[in-house]
Amino acid sequence: MQKTQACQEPLLLLPMELVLPPFLSPLTKCHQLRSQLPSRPRHGRHQEPIMAVAQAPPFTLSLQETRSAHVPHRARPFQEPRTYQPSYSARREPRFVLETKLISFHNSAGRLDDARKVFDGMSHRDLLAWSAMISAYATRGMFDEVLALAMSMVREGVLPDRFLITRIFQACAYAEDLELGSALHSMAIRVGFMGRVKDVPVGNSVLVMYVKCGELGRARGVFEKMRRRDLGTWNSMIFGCCRSCKWEEARRILKDMRQEGTEPGVVTWNTLISSYARSGDLDVALELLEQMEESGVEPDVVTWTSLVSGFVHSDRGDEALQCFIQMRLAGVEPNGMTIACAISACASLKLLSQGSELHCHAIKIGSVNNVLSGNSLVDMYAKCGELVAACRIFNEIPEKDIFSWNSMVAGYAQAGYCGKAYGLFCKMEDYGIRRNVITWNTMISGYIRNGDDERAFELFQTMEGYGIKRDTASWNILIAGSVHNGYFDRALRIFRQMQSAQMKPDYITILSIIPAFANLVAAWKVREIHACIFHHNIEMDGKIANALINAYAKSGDLAGACAVFDRHSSRNIISWNCIIAAHLLHGSPNKVLDYFFKMKQHFVLPDHTTLTAVIKAYGMVGMVSEGREVFLSMDKLYNVTQDLDHFAAIVELLGRSGRLQEAYETIERMPLTPNLTVWEALLTSAIMHGNVRLAQLAATEMSVIEPNDPRIQMVVSNLQDLAGKSFDAPKVTVHNKGRMLDGVEDCSIEIKNMVYFFSTGDNVASELIVTELGLSMPDTGNGTLEVEEEMEEAVGFHCEKLAIALAISDSPHFRSIRIIKTARMCNHCHTFAKLVSEKYGRQILIKDPRCLHKFENGNCSCEDYW
Numbered sequence: 001m002q003k004t005q006a007c008q009e010p011l012l013l014l015p016m017e018l019v020l021p022p023f024l025s026p027l028t029k030c031h032q033l034r035s036q037l038p039s040r041p042r043h044g045r046h047q048e049p050i051m052a053v054a055q056a057p058p059f060t061l062s063l064q065e066t067r068s069a070h071v072p073h074r075a076r077p078f079q080e081p082r083t084y085q086p087s088y089s090a091r092r093e094p095r096f097v098l099e100t101k102l103i104s105f106h107n108s109a110g111r112l113d114d115a116r117k118v119f120d121g122m123s124h125r126d127l128l129a130w131s132a133m134i135s136a137y138a139t140r141g142m143f144d145e146v147l148a149l150a151m152s153m154v155r156e157g158v159l160p161d162r163f164l165i166t167r168i169f170q171a172c173a174y175a176e177d178l179e180l181g182s183a184l185h186s187m188a189i190r191v192g193f194m195g196r197v198k199d200v201p202v203g204n205s206v207l208v209m210y211v212k213c214g215e216l217g218r219a220r221g222v223f224e225k226m227r228r229r230d231l232g233t234w235n236s237m238i239f240g241c242c243r244s245c246k247w248e249e250a251r252r253i254l255k256d257m258r259q260e261g262t263e264p265g266v267v268t269w270n271t272l273i274s275s276y277a278r279s280g281d282l283d284v285a286l287e288l289l290e291q292m293e294e295s296g297v298e299p300d301v302v303t304w305t306s307l308v309s310g311f312v313h314s315d316r317g318d319e320a321l322q323c324f325i326q327m328r329l330a331g332v333e334p335n336g337m338t339i340a341c342a343i344s345a346c347a348s349l350k351l352l353s354q355g356s357e358l359h360c361h362a363i364k365i366g367s368v369n370n371v372l373s374g375n376s377l378v379d380m381y382a383k384c385g386e387l388v389a390a391c392r393i394f395n396e397i398p399e400k401d402i403f404s405w406n407s408m409v410a411g412y413a414q415a416g417y418c419g420k421a422y423g424l425f426c427k428m429e430d431y432g433i434r435r436n437v438i439t440w441n442t443m444i445s446g447y448i449r450n451g452d453d454e455r456a457f458e459l460f461q462t463m464e465g466y467g468i469k470r471d472t473a474s475w476n477i478l479i480a481g482s483v484h485n486g487y488f489d490r491a492l493r494i495f496r497q498m499q500s501a502q503m504k505p506d507y508i509t510i511l512s513i514i515p516a517f518a519n520l521v522a523a524w525k526v527r528e529i530h531a532c533i534f535h536h537n538i539e540m541d542g543k544i545a546n547a548l549i550n551a552y553a554k555s556g557d558l559a560g561a562c563a564v565f566d567r568h569s570s571r572n573i574i575s576w577n578c579i580i581a582a583h584l585l586h587g588s589p590n591k592v593l594d595y596f597f598k599m600k601q602h603f604v605l606p607d608h609t610t611l612t613a614v615i616k617a618y619g620m621v622g623m624v625s626e627g628r629e630v631f632l633s634m635d636k637l638y639n640v641t642q643d644l645d646h647f648a649a650i651v652e653l654l655g656r657s658g659r660l661q662e663a664y665e666t667i668e669r670m671p672l673t674p675n676l677t678v679w680e681a682l683l684t685s686a687i688m689h690g691n692v693r694l695a696q697l698a699a700t701e702m703s704v705i706e707p708n709d710p711r712i713q714m715v716v717s718n719l720q721d722l723a724g725k726s727f728d729a730p731k732v733t734v735h736n737k738g739r740m741l742d743g744v745e746d747c748s749i750e751i752k753n754m755v756y757f758f759s760t761g762d763n764v765a766s767e768l769i770v771t772e773l774g775l776s777m778p779d780t781g782n783g784t785l786e787v788e789e790e791m792e793e794a795v796g797f798h799c800e801k802l803a804i805a806l807a808i809s810d811s812p813h814f815r816s817i818r819i820i821k822t823a824r825m826c827n828h829c830h831t832f833a834k835l836v837s838e839k840y841g842r843q844i845l846i847k848d849p850r851c852l853h854k855f856e857n858g859n860c861s862c863e864d865y866w
Helices: 002-013 047-054 063-068 095-108 112-120 127-139 143-155 162-175 178-190 197-212 216-225 231-243 247-259 266-279 282-294 301-313 317-329 336-349 352-365 371-383 387-396 402-414 418-431 437-449 453-466 472-484 488-500 507-517 520-535 542-554 558-567 573-585 589-601 608-620 624-638 644-656 660-669 676-688 692-705 710-726 766-773 799-810 827-840
Strands: 746-751 754-759 817-821 844-847 852-856
Touching: 095 112, 095 127, 112 127, 127 143, 127 162, 143 162, 162 178, 162 197, 178 197, 197 216, 197 231, 216 231, 231 247, 231 266, 247 266, 266 282, 266 301, 282 301, 301 317, 301 336, 317 336, 336 352, 336 371, 352 371, 371 387, 371 402, 387 402, 402 418, 402 437, 418 437, 437 453, 437 472, 453 472, 472 488, 472 507, 488 507, 488 520, 507 520, 507 542, 520 542, 520 558, 520 746, 520 817, 542 558, 542 573, 558 573, 573 589, 573 608, 589 608, 608 624, 608 644, 624 644, 644 660, 644 676, 660 676, 660 692, 676 692, 692 710, 746 799, 754 799, 799 817, 799 827, 827 844, 827 852
Parallel strands: 817 844
Antiparallel strands: 746 754, 746 817, 844 852
16 A cells, blocks of 8 residues: 555656656656666667567566566676675575665665666566666656666566556656557556556556657547546646647546546646646636635645746736736745746836846845846846846856846847947857857847848848858848838848748738838738738738738728728727728728727727727718717716827817817817827818918917927918918917928829839929820819918929829729828819829829828818818
8 A cells, every 4th residue: 555655646746847756857868868877788679578578468476476586687797895794684684685775775875876786786686676776766867777777677577566667657758758658558458557446556657658758649548448547647637638738628627527526636727727828828727726716725836836927928917917916915925936937027017126126035035046037137127228237137147048148138239239239149159158049139139129230131141150040030020120110122022032031921920011011002012911821821810910901901902901800700999990990091981980889789898099080980970969979978988088189089070060269179178288189180170271370379389399390390381471461470480491391292102013202393394294184273272271382383293293194194094093192282282183083083092191082083082171
């Protein structure tokens, strides 16, 4: 009975990866052991002696029989003289018994070499001698030596008993030796160690062996044939399912386990919780935590550490810290791993004060010099900008690893000290630390983040010369950096080079490059990226789907945006906001309101962004009272506090309907300081309704907020001229008055996959273009003010007219004309575009800083309000 209990305990620990086994190195490899201890020669295949026994008739062998059996043994001569002098009582015991005791004595004293010398010098070795030597290696985690001895033992005719065979199965499990483990399983069946109630420990060890070797199907077969199952049996099977990502099966086994009367222990719950946390399914992990507490099992430090670590790796640092606080409130003391994970959460959130508190706690529990805690502290202080503290911690880490160096290099690079980062980068090899791909990627990211694209590309080109193969992250850094620095075409070229190099783009690649093409002249590139997602079977999750909806909408393809939204099954509030914003951008306010009501029917609660769009949509359809009701009731109905975006939307709603004084009074009464967006809403309304006084007031306020914006200066200048003709108005200094504003008025157009740029003032015969198109420009005076662009007579033909003329002559009739303009369209150009769209039956899309104008059949989606 004692042997059964002794062998059960390690089996309960075997499948639990979060609980350290009672061995020094559970995964020590054979080539590392050969240099430490001499082992007996092994000839032939592992399973040959085992299969010889497995094919023999079943029999049993008692301990007394193994004691009395004399097995010939050709032992190598032992040259050293024996100094052991047995006592009188010992002389009556056989020599091999005394030698077995001596092996146990050396083993308990930590002298494994001496124990092995005694063992190798024995002329006769029985089962207890083999058990003593095998157990000595197994206790130290030297599993390859265990397997070598097991083979030698069977070759000499000694078979393991139930206790020893569990040790050997344990070694097969950790060494992942499926071939030998299967042979031992066959032998165990033949000699009668399987199938009975008392054989649960042996069955558990076989089950663990198959689980560790990744053979879940064979483990399931052993599990189903066991006549009796204990807690270790269920734990092993649950662990095997979790390891093979069979989450639902693991939870089903948990349910069966409880139905059969075996209550799960803390190890069972930890296995499930840690597995779900590592997989990122933290909602299920929290649900299991509640079930664990309801069953009366108190979560321990392993439970909480698994959750904290899971939240950190899922980029949910705030929830990781909340979980850490709950652990402390529950009275569970954190260990070094927990502290390190919590510090990493502070690093991701840049919470310096909380990270410093955790640093103090790490000092208190003595884990600050641990390399794991040290690396987390270096990363935390570096991300929080405390590079002096990060450097001090880095220098205090006694045995720095690659992560220590990478954290410090990243800290300097992210702070803009690329010179210091490169200095550490070069020193790593001198300290015996081989730079890995993460080190190179960190330096490339640091250079490109700080605008030194040349050095970034130089490192990217040379890294393979140093034996470091570029990975997907290396390409992603260049793509994201190019997009961040505004080099969209270069980002696309890098993306294509990445594909030519047979490097498969991943989720991050797609998310990095999609925003680069969210504009009118890149519609075909959005479709190319979309096709790439399908080609490489990249999961169309919420972030990618939302990015595509946004990109399609901004590239002028509203149908494409709707198609992505309709096929997207797991819509969230961001998905609804994207499709609502798409229809608002394309001048479809009724569709905006339809989606608003649909999302509420799907029990999706509107947020700040949704309500801003809805108020604007009500303004576009002239439903002032309904829009005002949404604005006034948002706090009560949707728990959304009014902010500057909502005030700008209500000012626009009132201004569109001509209630300019009411809009101005709303700004005067608002509890927040008006920003540029609020005043711009009033300015647009005043311009469209011809109110010079309010337009000048709004423009003056805008110039105070943004005194260096050339567009605002132009508007203020023109309004001052207009106001001077009718009444006295306060003058403001306009620094660029009377001069051309460089780079303010230009546009780009895509024709046959080529992008052309035009500038206002080009020497082009404007009359010829209008005459060739056969258009007569009517009087555009409609009560609006021409305040943003200079008159065409003064500066030359406006650039969008030139772009339209080129597109009419050089592009196919069925193609939409897509133009991006840097300045607000004037009334003349707006009317010109409407006439062209009617005469030639062409769709014209022009995006200016205020609006996306979609001209069709002589009408514009903005309804002449922009």
